[in-house]
Amino acid sequence: xxxxxxxxxxxxxxxxxxxxxxxxxxxxxxxxxxxxxxxxxxxxxxxxxxxxxxxxxxxxxxxxxxxxxxxxxxxxxxxxxxxxxxxxxxxxxxxxxxxxxxxxxxxxxxxxxxxxxxxxxxxxxxxxxxxxxxxxxxxxxxxxxxxxxxxxxxxxxxxxxxxxxxxxxxxxxxxxxxxxxxxxxxxxxxxxxxxxxxxxxxxxxxxxxxxxxxxxxxxxxxxxxxxxxxxxxxxxxxxxxxxxxxxxxxxxxxxxxxxxxxxxxxxxxxxxxxxxxxxxxxxxxxxxxxxxxxxxxxxxxxxxxxxxxxxxxxxxxxxxxxxxxxxxxxxxxxxxxxxxxxxxxxxxxxxxxxxxxxxxxxxxxxx
Amino acid sequence: xxxxxxxxxxxxxxxxxxxxxxxxxxxxxxxxxxxxxxxxxxxxxxxxxxxxxxxxxxxxxxxxxxxxxxxxxxxxxxxxxxxxxxxxxxxxxxxxxxxxxxxxxxxxxxxxxxxxxxxxxxxxxxxxxxxxxxxxxxxxxxxxxxxxxxxxxxxxxxxxxxxxxxxxxxxxxxxxxxxxxxxxxxxxxxxxxxxxxxxxxxxxxxxxxxxxxxxxxxxxxxxxxxxxxxxxxxxxxxxxxxxxxxxxxxxxxxxxxxxxxxxxxxxxxxxxxxxxxxxxxxxxxxxxxxxxxxxxxxxxxxxxxxxxxxxxxxxxxxxxxxxxxxxxxxxxxxxxxxxxxxxxxxxxxxxxxxxxxxxxxxxxxxxxxxxxxxxxxxxxxxxxxxxxxxxxxxxxxxxxxxxxxxxxxxxxxxxxxxxxxxxxxxxxxxxxxxxxxxxxxxxxx
Numbered sequence: 001x002x003x004x005x006x007x008x009x010x011x012x013x014x015x016x017x018x019x020x021x022x023x024x025x026x027x028x029x030x031x032x033x034x035x036x037x038x039x040x041x042x043x044x045x046x047x048x049x050x051x052x053x054x055x056x057x058x059x060x061x062x063x064x065x066x067x068x069x070x071x072x073x074x075x076x077x078x079x080x081x082x083x084x085x086x087x088x089x090x091x092x093x094x095x096x097x098x099x100x101x102x103x104x105x106x107x108x109x110x111x112x113x114x115x116x117x118x119x120x121x122x123x124x125x126x127x128x129x130x131x132x133x134x135x136x137x138x139x140x141x142x143x144x145x146x147x148x149x150x151x152x153x154x155x156x157x158x159x160x161x162x163x164x165x166x167x168x169x170x171x172x173x174x175x176x177x178x179x180x181x182x183x184x185x186x187x188x189x190x191x192x193x194x195x196x197x198x199x200x201x202x203x204x205x206x207x208x209x210x211x212x213x214x215x216x217x218x219x220x221x222x223x224x225x226x227x228x229x230x231x232x233x234x235x236x237x238x239x240x241x242x243x244x245x246x247x248x249x250x251x252x253x254x255x256x257x258x259x260x261x262x263x264x265x266x267x268x269x270x271x272x273x274x275x276x277x278x279x280x281x282x283x284x285x286x287x288x289x290x291x292x293x294x295x296x297x298x299x300x301x302x303x304x305x306x307x308x309x310x311x312x313x314x315x316x317x318x319x320x321x322x323x324x325x326x327x328x329x330x331x332x333x334x335x336x337x338x339x340x341x342x343x344x345x346x347x348x349x350x351x352x353x354x355x356x357x358x359x360x361x362x363x364x365x366x367x
Numbered sequence: 368x369x370x371x372x373x374x375x376x377x378x379x380x381x382x383x384x385x386x387x388x389x390x391x392x393x394x395x396x397x398x399x400x401x402x403x404x405x406x407x408x409x410x411x412x413x414x415x416x417x418x419x420x421x422x423x424x425x426x427x428x429x430x431x432x433x434x435x436x437x438x439x440x441x442x443x444x445x446x447x448x449x450x451x452x453x454x455x456x457x458x459x460x461x462x463x464x465x466x467x468x469x470x471x472x473x474x475x476x477x478x479x480x481x482x483x484x485x486x487x488x489x490x491x492x493x494x495x496x497x498x499x500x501x502x503x504x505x506x507x508x509x510x511x512x513x514x515x516x517x518x519x520x521x522x523x524x525x526x527x528x529x530x531x532x533x534x535x536x537x538x539x540x541x542x543x544x545x546x547x548x549x550x551x552x553x554x555x556x557x558x559x560x561x562x563x564x565x566x567x568x569x570x571x572x573x574x575x576x577x578x579x580x581x582x583x584x585x586x587x588x589x590x591x592x593x594x595x596x597x598x599x600x601x602x603x604x605x606x607x608x609x610x611x612x613x614x615x616x617x618x619x620x621x622x623x624x625x626x627x628x629x630x631x632x633x634x635x636x637x638x639x640x641x642x643x644x645x646x647x648x649x650x651x652x653x654x655x656x657x658x659x660x661x662x663x664x665x666x667x668x669x670x671x672x673x674x675x676x677x678x679x680x681x682x683x684x685x686x687x688x689x690x691x692x693x694x695x696x697x698x699x700x701x702x703x704x705x706x707x708x709x710x711x712x713x714x715x716x717x718x719x720x721x722x723x724x725x726x727x728x729x730x731x732x733x734x735x736x737x738x739x740x741x742x743x744x745x746x747x748x749x750x751x752x753x754x755x756x757x758x759x760x761x762x763x764x765x766x767x768x769x770x771x772x773x774x775x776x777x778x779x780x781x782x783x784x785x786x787x788x789x790x791x792x793x794x795x796x797x798x799x800x801x802x803x804x805x806x807x808x809x810x811x812x
Contacts, residue, residue: 003700004698004700032736034700034701035698035699035700035701035702036698036699036701036702036703036732036734036735037698037733037735037736038695038696038697038698038732039732039733039736040694040695040696040730040731040732040733041731041732041733043796043798043799044781044785044788044796044797044798044799045670045671045672045785045788045789045798046664046666046670046671046673046675046690046692046731047380047382047670047671047692047729047730047731047789048732048733048734048735048788048789048791048794049711049712049713049714049734049789049790049791049792050702050707050710050711050712050717050734051712051713051714051716051717051734051735051790051792052703052734052735052736052738052792052793052794053735053736053738053741053792053793054703054704054735055703055704055714055716055717055792056714056716056741056742056792058703058704059716120736120737120738122738122739123738124741162739163738163739163741164738164739164740164741164793165739245715246714246715246716247714247715247716247745248714248716250743250744252744298741298742298743298744299741301743303743303744303757304743304744304755305744305747308744352755352758352774355753355754355755355774355775356773356774358753359600359753359773359774359775360773362598362600362601363600363601363602
């Protein structure tokens with residue numbers, strides 16, 4: 001094959017000792033993207049499952065596509081553009097710069113770090129790079145996206161040692177950074193729907209007036225303002241179905257987040273702190289998006305099956321708690337997940353300690 | 368009779384090239400070899416030199432760590448080569464057979480009447496002691512120790528594994544005699560586990576604690592069975608013996624002769640005629656499968672835990688099968704994005720779940736690059752034990768001995784993690800990490 005021959009021909013240039021040897025990791029990243037390498041098993045199991053991290057990540061990216069496409073259409077719809085295609089085209093043009101900026105910034109940093117560490121390039125950012133524009137309000141300036149991405153990748157991920165070692169979900173960290181550093185642009189009553197159009201989000205309305213101007217069905221289908229990817233519950237559920245079917249995301253976490261949210265929603269409804277049905281919480285804001293795509297991040301969530309139930313439930317519960325009790329931050333999902341990211345190792349610690357205790361009990365039984 | 372133990376976790380990988388149930392007698396090979404590399408933690412010290420005459424049962428080398436443990440020749444003949452690798456590391460001792468199968472004098476005792484120490488001495492002298500595996504750590508049993516129990520699995524659930532009911536047909540007396548001999552070595556019980564519904568004569572064997580198991584691989588792994596029968600706690604020692612080696616021990620007791628012949632399965636998509644072969648332990652690969660084509664990997668054992676064996680090498684001592692599969696040293700354009708109907712995956716991100724009965728022709732490609740631990744909750748589905756795989760492996764990686772012990776290092780051997788390694792999308796070398804952890808523990812304790 002011509003392409004393979006070409007790759008083989010330029011390979012020595014990029015290998016150790018070659019002219020462009022310092023770009024070794026970058027070359028390797030592109031090569032393994034093009035071709036599954038010819039590496040054979042040396043030790044351990046001689047045959048391996050054909051699944052790899054690239055496939056896992058690409059499934060998540062695919063799962064994000066419905067939410068992204070609907071989000072683009074909704075941007076146009078919210079801006080008052082008539083017709084499906086023109087509205088979508090409008091939203092597409094609004095969203096595209098953010099997506100490009102997020103990928104370019106993040107991947108550049110990832111490549112540089114991989115190069116420096118002489119590591120292979122990890123695929124994790126393929127997902128993070130798409131998540132970041134999806135959790136940002138659409139009109140956010142590109143430089144904020146770039147700055148938040150850089151912050152998330154460097155402080156959130158690389159300082160911990162890269163993919164697999166990070167404590168916090170990088171995409172949420174990017175949003176949190178933007179949220180606290182540039183609050184007026186990110187939430188409150190003046191979020192950009194699109195260039196020049198602003199208004200209060202459904203969450204903001206619920207928090208301040210206990211009602212919203214949209215129906216629950218509007219919120220379910222997604223015809224409400226909000227961040228690019230988070231508005232349409234139905235599009236998110238499509239992605240969730242793919243993630244659950246392929247087993248990429250944990251059903252335990254997803255289910256328990258929704259359970260936690262509902263439980264606390266009903267609790268606050270029962271004690272009269274809210275005057276809207278509990279299921280509203282699942283439909284508005286970033287709740288569904290967070291539950292499906294953020295809370296289930298395997299690296300930053302709890303890792304034990306039992307821990308996942310606890311972690312998920314608390315993510316949902318805290319999200320509603322923050323929304324209802326602390327009106328200064330109407331969007332509780334982001335903070336809740338970040339908070340639970342920090343607590344996840346602690347939950348796992350106790351679950352694993354129980355395993356150790358069972359093992360230690362064996363010794364006592366023997367004696 | 369105890370009740371059946373049903374395990375839900377695990378995976379049966381369906382591979383092409385299952386051995387047909389026909390036994391072919393293989394003529395005497397040109398060369399046989401005994402290798403210290405087939406065992407863990409053996410430091411060999413040679414007892415012979417090239418040109419020496421040896422008999423069946425003559426010691427070729429011993430283990431410096433425990434000089435009572437002898438490694439003996441399976442055939443009579445002349446020591447033809449002592450093969451060494453880097454830093455003069457002993458690879459194997461090759462013996463050219465003289466076809467006579469002259470036996471070395473062995474004091475064979477009746478296990479029912481003899482002292483325990485006499486039985487131990489007989490097994491040590493014959494070299495059959497090396498077939499007893501000690502847990503924790505999976506090393507050759509320490510002759511000075513007394514195990515709390517001995518476990519024998521009567522079936523192998525690994526891909527393409529030999530069917531021991533078929534392999535051992537007509538050897539019921541030998542299996543029984545072997546198990547009776549083992550019963551004298553422990554103060555506790557001898558546990559024999561068979562597959563429910565495919566028990567053969569195992570159910571009729573007397574003098575053992577009999578169990579049945581059902582489920583998917585690794586249900587046949589003796590380590591998994593121990594976990595469900597009588598878990599290993601800190602300080603416990605248990606021994607395990609492969610069922611075919613039990614029969615060889617029984618043969619020694621019944622006939623008074625050391626006969627190292629055994630039936631092995633030749634399987635895999637590249638095996639020209641997958642079937643069973645009657646060989647003598649340590650035979651040259653070429654004598655068993657003939658010339659091996661280029662681009663084929665020969666594995667002593669199954670595809671998950673076996674050892675790569677050179678085409679001009681020898682079958683490993685403990686192996687009861689040879690698997691031949693294609694090497695996968697080819698590039699695949701955008702493979703990770705393709706549907707890949709011909710490849711197998713437990714993940715429904717691919718399509719092999721659509722045809723659960725299909726037999727796959729898997730090659731040795733790693734199918735990706737090594738990555739850090741990313742996915743969670745996957746490994747636990749393929750190890751039917753109360754062990755947190757990733758936590759144990761991370762403890763091994765950071766060499767935290769206390770944690771390794773607490774998280775179950777004594778209960779698992781690399782073979783038990785082989786399935787986790789197979790399914791892992793991060794392609795982490797779990798068996799090697801665990802082996803390194805175990806070796807570190809041996810060194811420190």
